[in-house]
Amino acid sequence: xxxxxxxxxxxxxxxxxxxxxxxxxxxxxxxxxxxxxxxxxxxxxxxxxxxxxxxxxxxxxxxxxxxxxxxxxxxxxxxxxxxxxxxxxxxxxxxxxxxxxxxxxxxxxxxxxxxxxxxxxxxxxxxxxxxxxxxxxxxxxxxxxxxxxxxxxxxxxxxxxxxxxxxxxxxxxxxxxxxxxxxxxxxxxxxxxxxxxxxxxxxxxxxxxxxxxxxxxxxxxxxxxxxxxxxxxxxxxxxxxxxxxxxxxxxxxxxxxxxxxxxxxxxxxxxxxxxxxxxxxxxxxxxxxxxxxxxxxxxxxxxxxxxxxxxxxxxxxxxxxxxxxxxxxxxxxxxxxxxxxxxxxxxxxxxxxxxxxxxxxxxxxxxxxxxxxxxxxxxxxxxxxxxxxxxxxxxxxxxxxxxxxxxxxxxxxxxxxx
Numbered sequence: 001x002x003x004x005x006x007x008x009x010x011x012x013x014x015x016x017x018x019x020x021x022x023x024x025x026x027x028x029x030x031x032x033x034x035x036x037x038x039x040x041x042x043x044x045x046x047x048x049x050x051x052x053x054x055x056x057x058x059x060x061x062x063x064x065x066x067x068x069x070x071x072x073x074x075x076x077x078x079x080x081x082x083x084x085x086x087x088x089x090x091x092x093x094x095x096x097x098x099x100x101x102x103x104x105x106x107x108x109x110x111x112x113x114x115x116x117x118x119x120x121x122x123x124x125x126x127x128x129x130x131x132x133x134x135x136x137x138x139x140x141x142x143x144x145x146x147x148x149x150x151x152x153x154x155x156x157x158x159x160x161x162x163x164x165x166x167x168x169x170x171x172x173x174x175x176x177x178x179x180x181x182x183x184x185x186x187x188x189x190x191x192x193x194x195x196x197x198x199x200x201x202x203x204x205x206x207x208x209x210x211x212x213x214x215x216x217x218x219x220x221x222x223x224x225x226x227x228x229x230x231x232x233x234x235x236x237x238x239x240x241x242x243x244x245x246x247x248x249x250x251x252x253x254x255x256x257x258x259x260x261x262x263x264x265x266x267x268x269x270x271x272x273x274x275x276x277x278x279x280x281x282x283x284x285x286x287x288x289x290x291x292x293x294x295x296x297x298x299x300x301x302x303x304x305x306x307x308x309x310x311x312x313x314x315x316x317x318x319x320x321x322x323x324x325x326x327x328x329x330x331x332x333x334x335x336x337x338x339x340x341x342x343x344x345x346x347x348x349x350x351x352x353x354x355x356x357x358x359x360x361x362x363x364x365x366x367x368x369x370x371x372x373x374x375x376x377x378x379x380x381x382x383x384x385x386x387x388x389x390x391x392x393x394x395x396x397x398x399x400x401x402x403x404x405x406x407x408x409x410x411x412x413x414x415x416x417x418x
Contacts, residue, residue: 009161010036010133012416013153014168015140015183017044019403020389020410021168022123027414029130036162037127038138038155041178045120047170050177051403056116058094058101059087059109059404067404071396078394080375081408087400090407097122108400143186143385150384166377166386166413171363172197173390183391184366191381193368195393199360200257201402203248207268207349210315214242217309221277222251226258227270227347234258240275242312247348254397257364259350269350276307281344288340292328300324300331304343316342362402366393377413388413 012028014021017039025035037044051057060067064082068075085093087109091101099122100112111118127134135155143165144152153160169183184194222240225232236258238251262269276284291303301324304313317324320338322331331339353359367387371380379385388409396402 008158010034011162012036012164012166012414013038013160013162014166015153015186016168016170016178016389017041017134017136018168018170018178018389018406019045019048020406020413021166022127022410023407024166024168024386024388024410024414025132026123026126026130027411028416029127029132031415031418033416035130036133036135036160038140038153039134039136039178040139040182042136044124044134044136047174047177047179048403049116049120050174051116052110054116055114056111056119057108057398057400057403058111058119059090059407060107060400061087061103061109062107067401070401071394071405074369074394075396077369077372077374077392078405078408081377081405081412085408085411087404090404093407094119094122097126140182140186143190143382145190145382148382150382162384164384164386164416166388166410167391168388168410168413170390171366172357173199173201173360173363175357179363179390187367187379187385187387187391190379190385192371192379195365195368196261197363197365198257198260199356200260200364200395201253201361201398202256202260202353202356202359203243204246204252204256204259204350205353206246207351210318211242211246211348212244213315214309214311215244217242217311218249219275219309219312222249223274223277224251224255224271226262227272228262228266231258231262240273246350250398253361256360257362257395260356260364263352267352271348271350273346273348274344275312275346276344279307279344281340284340284344288328296327296329299326300328300339303328308343316346362395363390364395366391369393376415376417377409378417386413386416 011033012035014025014037017037025037029035094101101109102112103109139156141154150165167183170179172181173179188194219240223237225235236251236255239249240251241249259269288303301313313324320342322335322339377386377388389406
């Protein structure tokens with residue numbers, strides 16, 4: 001989509017046509033502002049199209065308090081944005097522009113179509129109806145200010161006059177979809193501080209290669225922690241998937257934000273993983289004893305298949321030289337102890353991926369929140385400058401958290417402090 005440009009002077013120019021930038025444009029246009037969106041990619045909303053594997057998990061039904069806490073220490077910053085535009089208002093907004101949504105699992109909200117293109121088409125139509133101008137393939141070079149006040153914006157080919165600018169360029173994750181840190185560079189030149197950035201919400205590579213033998217299975221409710229004394233407080237629980245190069249799945253994607261910064265200090269990050277939900281060594285011993293009494297002829301593998309996939313059991317047994325086709329009673333004492341231990345506490349070593357940001361869905365870090373007014377999303381340094389979405393120092397877990405923040409912050413920024 002690209003509307004014809006009426007002239008080069010606007011009330012508001014938005015850099016970035018992702019979720020936050022688009023809704024900021026709609027929010028402003030509904031207040032009769034003349035809006036231009038500049039997008040460097042050939043199409044709008046390319047990252048939004050890929051969200052949730054294309055199914056577009058828009059938000060979730062958590063109470064605001066619980067939603068905020070999922071973002072950690074910086075979560076409080078989003079209080080005003082959420083109060084003004086929470087998940088219920090987001091659903092009302094999409095209903096108003098012709099997109100019906102639902103939450104089939106009781107928590108995660110999707111369009112009924114489970115197709116992100118449904119969302120993009122509706123947003124595109126709404127912008128057209130409101131007269132929002134859009135220029136794709138527009139590479140913003142710099143923002144021009146006079147006496148710390150927004151005056152113009154310069155792209156490779158044009159200069160536009162404006163009173164307000166919203167930077168909604170995202171972070172560094174998925175650069176092929178347009179997020180490569182351009183916004184950070186631009187606002188840093190204006191005096192804004194950018195906190196250290198790291199890839200987040202991404203699969204992790206492991207030093208061990210046995211994971212490639214378990215790729216057919218998803219392990220539910222896996223617990224993991226960082227096995228470094230100083231960082232053992234960092235824990236996570238959720239579903240895990242094995243890959244040819246390591247581990248993935250919701251628990252890994254969420255936990256990645258805690259791991260990637262540690263590569264500044266360590267070459268490898270050891271993890272300790274419990275694949276059996278809520279079962280420690282004593283409980284597992286008790287389980288195996290009961291099973292062996294009930295069915296003494298069965299193999300250890302037969303017992304454990306009630307708890308774990310066969311492929312994983314075989315791999316863990318190999319690590320401690322255990323033949324899991326024998327009965328529990330015949331298992332040697334030392335081997336029995338070692339097998340129990342590795343079943344309940346499996347070590348895995350995370351190694352750095354040199355192309356981390358190419359696989360990262362979200363960026364940890366961004367524009368310092370201390371320099372942004374949370375009630376308006378306005379810069380405290382440059383008059384007329386606003387921010388929304390992933391470009392700021394806020395990132396949440398899987399499950400609609402980051403998209404809701406994009407929509408909430410975009411809607412608030414689009415009000416231009418009114």
